[in-house]
Amino acid sequence: MKKRMAGVGLLMVGLLAGCTTAVPSPSSPVSPGASQAAPAFAAPSSASPVPSSFAAQSTPPKLSPEARMETDRLLILAAKANDPARVRELIAAGGNVNAKDGIQDSAFLYAGAEGFNEVLQLTLAAGADVRSINRYGGTALIPASEHGHTETVRILIAAGVPVDHVNNLGWTAMQEAILLNNGGPNQQDVVRQLLAAGANPDIRDPQGRTALQNAERLGFTEIAALIRG
Structure with a gap:
């Protein structure tokens, strides 16, 4: 009787072992074809890169002298075209609202002279020099x-x-x-x-x-x- 009960016990242990799925430990490698469920609320890693869409926009990017000159040139052209959306983009890209072109027009001065009020407000918000002067002084x-x-x-x-x-x-x-x-x-x-x-x-x-x-x-x-x- 004791031998029979021991045999049944061994059989149950074997059945239970066959129904159990092994969970790899954190240090165990996972085979390339295996899938591993992520925790529902994973703690963010400090080493993870921040997506560009969430990057702070308050500080203009640092530009090379050549890139700055080109950005300033495009900003003045956008102001002269009365294109507020483009002006906003170029200011965010580091454009200087006080930079002047060959005839001493800046985005601020031109917007003020021509009554481009939305562009003018953008240049003022970006630090326009209200005492700056045009080619006529x-x-x-x-x-x-x-x-x-x-x-x-x-x-x-x-x-x-x-x-x-x-x-x-x-x-x-x-x-x-x-x-x-x-x-x-x-x-x-x-x-x-x-x-x-x-x-x-x-x-x-x-x-x-x-x-x-x-x-x-x-x-x-x-x-x-x-x-x-």
């Missing part, structure tokens, strides 16, 4: 005032562009707003903004005329009234 505010870009003038004044800067022609933003346009509603709004920002209407042009004298001489009665007021 003028700030971005002067041509913006000349062209009657009322919203652009508002943006530039708020950004801190000097309102009484005198360019190489001897004109301030207010003088150009009067002398180089038609005295219409946009020019009136520009003059109103400049006066509210503290611009001095008594700065004279090379002929010795004040902004008021030029407005009266050209028949811009509304602008003259604004200055008198």
